[in-house]
Amino acid sequence: MTLLLKAEGLRKGFTLHLQDGVSLPVLEGEALELQAGECVALSGPSGAGKSTLLRCLQGNYGVDAGHVLLRHRGAMVDFAAAEPRLVREIRAETLGYVSQFLRVIPRVPALDLVVEAGVEREAARALLRRLNLPDRLHGLPPATFSGGEQQRVNLARGFGPAYPILLLDEPTASLDAANREVVVGLILEAKARGAGIIGIFHDEEVRDRVADRLHRVLPIGPTPATEAA
Numbered sequence: 001m002t003l004l005l006k007a008e009g010l011r012k013g014f015t016l017h018l019q020d021g022v023s024l025p026v027l028e029g030e031a032l033e034l035q036a037g038e039c040v041a042l043s044g045p046s047g048a049g050k051s052t053l054l055r056c057l058q059g060n061y062g063v064d065a066g067h068v069l070l071r072h073r074g075a076m077v078d079f080a081a082a083e084p085r086l087v088r089e090i091r092a093e094t095l096g097y098v099s100q101f102l103r104v105i106p107r108v109p110a111l112d113l114v115v116e117a118g119v120e121r122e123a124a125r126a127l128l129r130r131l132n133l134p135d136r137l138h139g140l141p142p143a144t145f146s147g148g149e150q151q152r153v154n155l156a157r158g159f160g161p162a163y164p165i166l167l168l169d170e171p172t173a174s175l176d177a178a179n180r181e182v183v184v185g186l187i188l189e190a191k192a193r194g195a196g197i198i199g200i201f202h203d204e205e206v207r208d209r210v211a212d213r214l215h216r217v218l219p220i221g222p223t224p225a226t227e228a229a
């Protein structure tokens with residue numbers, strides 16, 4: 001077994017400045033490990049902190065305490081404490097992320113967005129076709145695409161570069177049954193080549209087919225800042 005990711009002691013809370021500085025603890029002492037070739041599905045009730053955990057692992061949210069160790073270029077590095085240059089390098093080579101919504105530079109055509117993620121042009125075209133994005137849309141910027149079309153561009157950017165670690169935030173949320181099937185296939189292929197995947201899958205059928213185990217995120221209660229002091 002090859003350990004790809006080990007998170008330990010993660011703490012994350014939010015301070016609501018517009019609500020008298022109420023502090024909202026979300027994660028406390030969260031720990032998680034990911035091995036090569038496995039898919040871990042985050043589970044737990046709505047609001048428990050699944051997306052928050054995924055964003056902490058992706059580096060989108062800074063953590064208040066704890067470590068996110070990732071295998072990058074053969075060595076374990078603490079991503080949560082990495083300098084911006086190393087963060088960019090890790091995101092380019094090691095850690096892919098598919099969010100629910102496409103956030104990209106405006107006016108760049110869909111095909112170029114996939115190429116920019118690190119995919120050969122013909123492979124990018126083939127992947128967009130596999131995801132049933134019609135050829136006539138490949139040369140257009142996705143701003144006017146439907147939610148499902150945008151998500152498929154996002155999926156091509158995430159699955160195209162063969163990242164060793166992939167984080168998936170509801171990758172099938174806006175997709176029809178045929179495209180859900182394509183995504184299940186992409187996930188199973190990524191696992192077969194040794195990628196480790198951590199995902200949030202609200203679609204239970206998809207989750208049951210791709211996940212090797214569940215990681216349960218448990219809610220902790222909100223504490224007003226005045227009481228916490």
Ligand SMILES: Nc1ncnc2c1ncn2[C@@H]1O[C@H](COP(=O)(O)OP(=O)(O)OP(=O)(O)O)[C@@H](O)[C@H]1O
Pocket residue numbers: 014015024026044045046047048049050051052053
């Ligand atoms: N940027 C933020 N600022 C303030 N509070 C936040 C922020 N992001 C998340 N929260 C709060 O943190 C808690 C956990 O939210 P999160 O989205 O991680 O839950 P979840 O388990 O993914 O929920 P769901 O299954 O409904 O998507 C919620 O109470 C939410 O309101």
